[in-house]
Amino acid sequence: MTGKEKIELLRELCLVCGPTGSEEKVADVIREKLGILGYEYTTDRLGNVIVHISREDAPRFMVSAHMDEVGFIVNEITEDGYLRFAALGGIDPRVLSGKHVILEGNDGTPVQGIIGSKAIHHQTPEERKTAKKIKDMYIDIGVKKREEAESFVSLGTSGTFDSEFVLFGDGFIKSKAIDDRLGCAIMLDVLGRIKDKELPLDLYFCFTVREEIGLSGARTAAQALSPEYSVVLESTAVADLPDVPENSRVSELGKGGAISLRDRSTIYDRGFVRFALSIAEKDNIPVQIKRYVSGGNDAGHIHKSNAGVRALAISAPSRYIHSPACVINEADYFSMGDLLYAIITEFDAEEIKNA
Amino acid sequence: MVINMELKELIISLSSLMSVTGYESHDSDRLESLIGEYFDENHTDKLGNRIFVKKCGKEGAPRILVDTHMDEIGMFVTEIKDGGFLTVTNVGGVDTGILQASDVVIYGEKPIFGVVGSTPPHLQKPDDAGKLREIGELLIDTGYKKEELEKLVRVGTPVGFAPKYSTLAGGQIAGKGFDNKSCVACVVEGIKRAGNRLAGDVYLMLSSREETGRAGGGALTGAYNIDPDYALVADVNLGRTPDTKKNETVEVGGGVSLTLCPVTDKKLTKMTVELVKSKGIKYQLDVTGGGTGTNTPDINLTRAGIPCVDVGLPLKCMHTCAEVIDLADSDALASLVCEFVCSEEIAEVFAR
Amino acid sequence: MLELLRKISGMHGVSGYEKKVSDTLLAEMKNYTDEQYTDALGNLITVKHGKGKKKLMLCAHMDEIGFMATFIEESGLVRIAPVGGIGFAASSYDRVLSEKGVRGVLVPDSRVKPAEYAADKFTIDIGAKDKKEASKKVSIGDVFRFDNDIVRLCGKRVTGHPLDDRVGCAILVNTAKNLANDQTDYDVYYVFSVQEEVGCRGSKTAAFSVEPDVALAFDVTGTGDTPGAAPMACRVGDGAAIKVKDSSVICDPSLVDALIATAKENRIKYQLEILTYGGTDTSSMQLSAGGCSAGCLSIPCRYIHSANELIDLADAEACADLAAAFIRRGV
Structure with a gap:
């Protein structure tokens, strides 16, 4: 090669x-x-x-x-259609907020989502200094109701980061x-x-x-x-x-x-x-x-x-x-x-x- | 709902532009090619506000200001370190909680890709866990040697988030820069829809420096120059998520928002609400006790005072690389703007 | 430059009371400019006409931080309110001097820990034995300044008070002198502003009336070269600091680029400055009336707002050289 x-x-x-x-x-x-x-x-x-x-x-x-x-697994679907999750493997919670993710949908097609993050405008000074815990995070797949979410994913659905493969600098690779x-x-x-x-x-x-x-x-x-x-x-x-x-x-x-x-x-x-x-x-x-x-x-x-x-x-x-x-x-x-x-x-x- | 694909594409094209506060003109040619055709003329003022004008053709017509800011939060380089790393400071309200492991573009002599570094769990010290680092402590990895990097980058070089967009399962879209260029797209779409029905000369101001405007941004001086009869300010509005309060947020997918507060003009707002109702545009009201967190207070207090209506596009996860908007709301905002600039009733009451 | 700096730093000019500084500067500027006037707030505006292609406003503030007498205790100690941002921990037991010439010592309540120092924990001891004697010397509303001369240290470095921002004023005078016989593209407005230390008030109204196309402030900036300083790539002695950003302003990037190019062309020592706190007249000029292209040439300064600020005169000279070169470069 x-x-x-x-x-x-x-x-x-x-x-x-x-x-x-x-x-x-x-x-x-x-x-x-x-x-x-x-x-x-x-x-x-x-x-x-x-x-x-x-x-x-x-x-x-x-x-x-x-x-x-490493990735994550859905362990709760909230009434308003957000997904709570647990980590699969050791992930620092600080790299999660505000990231795009991809989940394996019920029918095998990929489902795009993002890991939500409260706007900085709403954060208290204490929150601005503290990393959120994974149990307090959620994945947003852009739906409004649990039933709607369940048509795409289920408990136990797992996923990973949705991140580009990039060649940069002098011979470096990011992915x-x-x-x-x-x-x-x-x-x-x-x-x-x-x-x-x-x-x-x-x-x-x-x-x-x-x-x-x-x-x-x-x-x-x-x-x-x-x-x-x-x-x-x-x-x-x-x-x-x-x-x-x-x-x-x-x-x-x-x-x-x-x-x-x-x-x-x-x-x-x-x-x-x-x-x-x-x-x-x-x-x-x-x-x-x-x-x-x-x-x-x-x-x-x-x-x-x-x-x-x-x-x-x-x-x-x-x-x-x-x-x-x-x-x-x-x-x-x-x-x-x-x-x-x-x-x-x-x-x-x-x-x-x-x- | 029929998704307006053209509007979606315009939102993403505009949001991808580099417009870190102070560098609103960076992609000015591309901006012109995307929206220039819908206007009669345009110019950039001394503070970097880009003003697009569409004339109604009537003698002595009122000047209607439609303001929506063009700038986006970002970072400036503060130091070039050994091994090709950069330190930065924030421009506007950057949340350090979302920065680690994010992709960025450094706009030096040429655009350079970079990654905000993070510490893998394997190498973390126990007392470090759970703490967020201050922005000045984070390192951007460029993959270049320091000597090479020094030829491309200097103190003050702007850094922006790398464009990335996803269509979520439910049809909402997520990405960077929707604050506030999704509003720019909607407003342009609205003025385009208005065609030749304008009730006055429309001054679309893509204002500069909103994100750092503690003492007033570009809109303050831009409105002074335009001296409009009345104004509509469009900006994204804080959307509801599981970790926010209901009375401090608006619903994403709940329609365009209209702000009721001491700074917005009561009568103008009321007339706009009536207009929106009569046209069947989906809307929601947002009530605040003080200002609006948008350009409205600045514009309102320009010269002898300018009546303003403040409208919002609901957006989740503001100031992140995964801001979320609903295209139905975007469409509602475009319709509202269209009806507003065409409204003879409003023009009659508010023309000086 | 040192002689002029010594002279104007010796003048009383607490915010709102800048008249003495203004009179001294007026006498100087008459030699180098065509027109001079003072506006309603007390800004001294002097104009050197050029070809009139554009209006350039150069601005340095005349005022300094200080104290205002608010109350006289039975003991004869004088209570004060701060004028501008006073670092009380750095100022305790400093000598102060009133506009009327009364000397005193700024003393803290000895029960208070330095971390809790604030204006209400301080009095000025003028050596009066009681209220009656003190009242003969001091009236409510009298302003005090730090009583410190400018002295020379190693090389071209000087310390004293106030360098913030009399060094900027000295740079403006030097620049005007340097350009006195030039026919420049710009009409140059040399503006000596008032009330910067209390919120950049003077420059705002001055810029409104001048309506410049381009505005440049000259003021001191913090540095990252002392023990424990916040990381900052700006050092005393490394040349004129071209401001990119501080917490109140993002300078016009095209103006920053033009200043960098000018410095390179003329081999003037320069550095770039990003200050993560603080602000200057730059922001108020930028946002006045219809706005303008605004920037700032900073003089790196250690221990700002203490009675012993420290600068390198070579940096100040570099600022003056850069300003003159920028103006000569034309529109």
Whole structure:
């Protein structure tokens, strides 16, 4: 794929609506792309989409990225037709007010709405300083009565941000759902590059569900597949902002994928980390080490599954994740694909074990 | 209801224009191409009010002022920071509660896309949760290096919300800049509908600087220059939502609003209400104890005093990027304006 | 400029009582302008005719903040009302001087904490032993000002009171002097306004009668270069500050652009100013009568409204140079 094609792939994936628990539309796009690439796939009982490139007597190796994104779910329809909601995944209430949203309508067609916000003219000085709580917010779909609202949505209808995919500045991308459609896009990119190649691995590519509320999809996938090695492709929250001291910045945009040493749920395999770093150095692929212990990802369940798994996580440094406006640098997207490709094609189990 | 698609398109086209307070003329050519054809002449005065005139052709006809402000809240750049970030200050009443993770456009040497930064939950400090930051503490991410950015942007460069529009399930529309350019569209539509039935010479003033007009905005000086016989002021009005009080708001979808208060002219308002009733235009009354929060008080106190009627287009979530209006109300406002500028009765009573 | 600044800063000119300043400035301006008059509110308006293509109004205010005697206590202490925005915490125990020449000390009620300081917690102690003696020196309605000379600090920096806005007046005089022999496109109105500190009242009526096409105020502005200051990209010594916005005005963007271009063409040191509080005569001129294109050249100033305001004369000179260059640039 050319750079432009990769960007278009990411755009297509990011703009699909796939809140945690409702990943079907994302899975549809991914299955379509896999079909075009000429891969067979299975969908397991939770909804994970899995590609198996089998090779007997080779190490079982799992690559994963999650399809779901943060969003919200309708939990009350008021008499005057407004929708109350709960968050799906960790969302800072401060990024919600006044945003456009898109819900999955009763008949499957998208329903546009906005998250209402009391006009500043009506706010007390105290309200102007305090963030509203999600339980006090509402979605306005422009109807006046509950019955009218119910013709479009129901309790349990979920939705996500309605936000444009924009290329801006020097190679930056802004979109919703970059966490973790970026990982999905990288997997599709690498699948294209390894097609029909002889590989030293028994390889599984898993597009997982429900990461944002407890890493559920990856857990069952790993339990079923019993990999020996696992690479998780993720986005990591970054604070490379002015006034933030360097040691708290986590990582920086444009300097390559960030490799984790540990986060809140996983201590990553030392040998695997060293192997990845040495491959990157050898092949001149930019990479950085995550400088701050925060967050967690699918590796949290994967590395503890069955008899244990050697885990590696490569994350795209991403500003403002879990908001309608996540920002990444396209160079990191491209170089992470290069790194994953290099790890797979140059895999050496001995080097990892002896490192 | 038959939705007037042309009006909807005009509302969205006008609302997309860049007109941050002080920069009302930024997209002046585009404005002219959208509405210029319906008027005989137009000019911009010293304070940036854009005045479109439509003559009735009668000798000694009264001057009817139709005022509706053109400016929109926004921000000005205050500093260019390392890493390509900008700090800003507000222009008009910007709600910092809606800014984080919003898309903006920085109108520098060329338009630049930007995002207002936010802190992901993963990196938040416990004592920070629940607090809103002051506008000066927020950072706009431009994706440029500081050195490049300094060539494109300076202190004072205006910043506006990126245009984005949605049609909601129930048919209402949501987006930025409806305050007040949706009114501009309705008023133009009304004058267009009036055709050659005008009761006087109509001065449509797209006034400047309403949003920052604590001591009076552009309308104050614009009305002084025009010196009209009487005036209609159209502005958006605070719409009812679940978190507002009924007696402080109007209903979106409830028709055009007419304001009763000490500043609006009693007789002119009464005659306008009668007119609206007789033409079957859907309306609602809005009562306030003091001023109107619009240009009416300024215009009312110009020169020897100018009788004003104050009409409103109900709008939810004012001053956000997701302001909501109902196209039935927009249509009602257009009809009201049409009848008002055609009313010989009103002209007879209020011509000087 | 320092000599002139010292002279006019030494004149009593609390808001509403600007006559002495006005007389001094009139004597100066007679040398450089064609016409001079004083209007009903006391604004001094002086005109230098040019080619008459446009009317340009330059405005600086003559008045200063101060205190007015409201009541004399049995003890001989004088109760006061503030005239303009007084920072009482910064002013306690400062020396003050009445228009009649009576000296005193501004003292707080010692039981009151600085955070609660307000006019009713202060008296002026003129050293009188009782009401009878005090009443011989002070009458109700007498105005007091800070009793502080202008002194020179490092380099071209000076401190004292009032620099707000006698430095603006000095800039206007310098500009008029500089242009005395020029035939400019503009008819230039040099206006020395009254009652700015109590709400920009003088400039409003002056602008109504002058009806300028373009108006430029000259006044001090806050800075972001002292410990604890609100973030602001404006510093003492960094040149003339071209105002973009303050809480009362958005300057005409095309005028701001023209001033920036003028500064660049003439290599005059400048900076851009956005003040998130405060206001000047700019807004009142902008909104007077049919309105005008209004802007402001600011002199960065630390400790505004204290008895020890601080500016860099190089910034003031840059303002005067920029004003002259802007006028010469023409319509």
